[in-house]
Amino acid sequence: MATISFYGGVGTVTGSKYLLEHNGKKVLVDCGLFQGHKELRERNWQDPPFVPEGIDAVIITHAHIDHTGFLPRIVRLGFNGPVVTSRATGDLLKILLPDSARLQEEDADYRNRHNLTSHSPALPLYDEEDARATLALLRPVPNDGNPVEICEGFKASFLVAGHIMGASLVLVEMDNGRPDGKPVRFLFSGDLGHYDQAIVKDPATPPDCDYLMCESTYGDRLHGDIDSETQMARIINEAAKRNGPILIPAFAVGRTQEVLYMIRELEERKKIPILPVIIDSPMAAQATQVYNRWNEEHDLEYASILAHKKHPLRTASMMTTSSRDESKRLNEMKGARIIISASGMLTGGRVLHHAMRVLPNENATIVFVGYQAAGTTGRRVQDGEREVRIMKNWIPVRCHVEKVEGFSAHADWKAVLRWLSGLKTTPKMVFTTHGEPDAAEAMAGHIRDEFGWNVIVPEYQQTVDLT
Ligand SMILES: [Zn+2]
Numbered sequence: 001m002a003t004i005s006f007y008g009g010v011g012t013v014t015g016s017k018y019l020l021e022h023n024g025k026k027v028l029v030d031c032g033l034f035q036g037h038k039e040l041r042e043r044n045w046q047d048p049p050f051v052p053e054g055i056d057a058v059i060i061t062h063a064h065i066d067h068t069g070f071l072p073r074i075v076r077l078g079f080n081g082p083v084v085t086s087r088a089t090g091d092l093l094k095i096l097l098p099d100s101a102r103l104q105e106e107d108a109d110y111r112n113r114h115n116l117t118s119h120s121p122a123l124p125l126y127d128e129e130d131a132r133a134t135l136a137l138l139r140p141v142p143n144d145g146n147p148v149e150i151c152e153g154f155k156a157s158f159l160v161a162g163h164i165m166g167a168s169l170v171l172v173e174m175d176n177g178r179p180d181g182k183p184v185r186f187l188f189s190g191d192l193g194h195y196d197q198a199i200v201k202d203p204a205t206p207p208d209c210d211y212l213m214c215e216s217t218y219g220d221r222l223h224g225d226i227d228s229e230t231q232m233a234r235i236i237n238e239a240a241k242r243n244g245p246i247l248i249p250a251f252a253v254g255r256t257q258e259v260l261y262m263i264r265e266l267e268e269r270k271k272i273p274i275l276p277v278i279i280d281s282p283m284a285a286q287a288t289q290v291y292n293r294w295n296e297e298h299d300l301e302y303a304s305i306l307a308h309k310k311h312p313l314r315t316a317s318m319m320t321t322s323s324r325d326e327s328k329r330l331n332e333m334k335g336a337r338i339i340i341s342a343s344g345m346l347t348g349g350r351v352l353h354h355a356m357r358v359l360p361n362e363n364a365t366i367v368f369v370g371y372q373a374a375g376t377t378g379r380r381v382q383d384g385e386r387e388v389r390i391m392k393n394w395i396p397v398r399c400h401v402e403k404v405e406g407f408s409a410h411a412d413w414k415a416v417l418r419w420l421s422g423l424k425t426t427p428k429m430v431f432t433t434h435g436e437p438d439a440a441e442a443m444a445g446h447i448r449d450e451f452g453w454n455v456i457v458p459e460y461q462q463t464v465d466l467t
Contacts, residue, residue, distance in 0.1 A: 003466060005019040016032040016434060019050055052075075062163055063165075186210065200298070215411075260318075341354055366402070
């Protein structure tokens with residue numbers, strides 16, 4: 001008897017957690033934090049719907065916090081088994097999990113100082129010690145499709161998913177223990193990248209499987225033909241003419257590297273002048289190093305740049321800052337320059353200090369390269385508000401406000417169908433997950449229309465028999 005239970009990533013894009021049970025063994029695939037609305041975030045504080053100590057192993061598809069940010073919580077609650085993941089994902093988790101723990105501690109601290117807690121003192125969901133304990137459980141494996149043993153009766157193969165550095169599709173094979181018996185094969189798409197994305201390879205052809213879980217973030221949307229490079233070149237050229245600074249708020253892991261790659265390309269093709277590029281984020285600098293480390297992840301172009309002993313993420317005049325003093329000294333720089341700093345939605349981090357100087361400056365430009373969630377300062381600026389509150393100060397917005405689209409790391413529904421068309425045999429059942437309800441339903445419809453397969457949109461906490 002084998003089952004799968006859906007404990008997150010259904011009805012929402014966050015909180016991914018899928019529990020496979022087979023012959024008394026339990027393997028959790030992804031262990032993400034719920035994010036967004038309050039009802040979702042409160043789930044992080046409820047007792048998990050499984051006993052953490054009873055989990056034999058965890059498989060992680062990629063490093064994003066909505067797939068990994070609950071790991072230190074289950075470790076805090078008693079999980080002590082291996083966490084199997086690709087090598088690049090393991091390296092990125094060493095940067096992301098301690099940072100997530102610091103944010104949890106700051107949040108608890110804030111609630112204590114403002115008496116926003118019924119528990120006194122408020123405890124964090126987890127702390128840095130829990131994050132370190134989690135990192136000690138990591139078992140990195142190559143993202144190369146070779147099966148590895150997860151625990152008794154469970155094997156898994158990791159293949160490039162093309163979403164972010166290290167992201168994997170994972171085929172889990174559950175052995176029934178009989179020499180003549182066939183294993184139950186369950187393929188998890190993880191988050192799928194789109195084809196021809198910079199830096200990482202295209203998603204690998206899906207291996208044959210009995211069951212398949214398919215993400216549906218863009219189940220009801222298409223990316224369209226957006227030429228992000230042309231947009232970015234125009235913005236940088238205009239800003240250079242004004243001789244003003246350009247501030248790009250960007251998440252330190254992933255988006256920062258994509259932006260750097262694009263700026264270097266534009267410089268080399270002489271589409272923009274060479275400007276000083278300042279990476280004001282220690283996390284971004286660490287992540288950039290991870291990007292060059294594992295060549296199984298790199299697409300042909302990235303690999304060929306590396307082969308010419310060049311750094312694909314290094315622009316012609318680039319500096320990174322680590323200390324706060326260095327960061328402050330940047331403020332004395334004059335003239336056109338590009339500053340990349342986190343957080344990406346102006347919700348915290350060093351970018352706020354830059355924003356306080358850049359926003360009131362008529363010659364300056366702020367460029368958004370990622371989704372700005374409702375309620376964030378980034379969204380307010382993007383929506384054209386003339387004044388925003390940053391660190392208790394009202395800051396007038398007089399700078400140029402720009403947006404470059406097309407940086408999404410997700411396949412749209414047509415790209416998902418293209419990926420699925422690589423399957424040689426029909427799966428018994430497909431589950432569409434990791435989408436808002438409309439997107440998951442739409443993706444299910446597209447798969448039924450295109451292939452005529454059996455597709456289910458699972459519900460939160462639903463368990464399905466796989467035998
Ligand atoms: Zn992701």
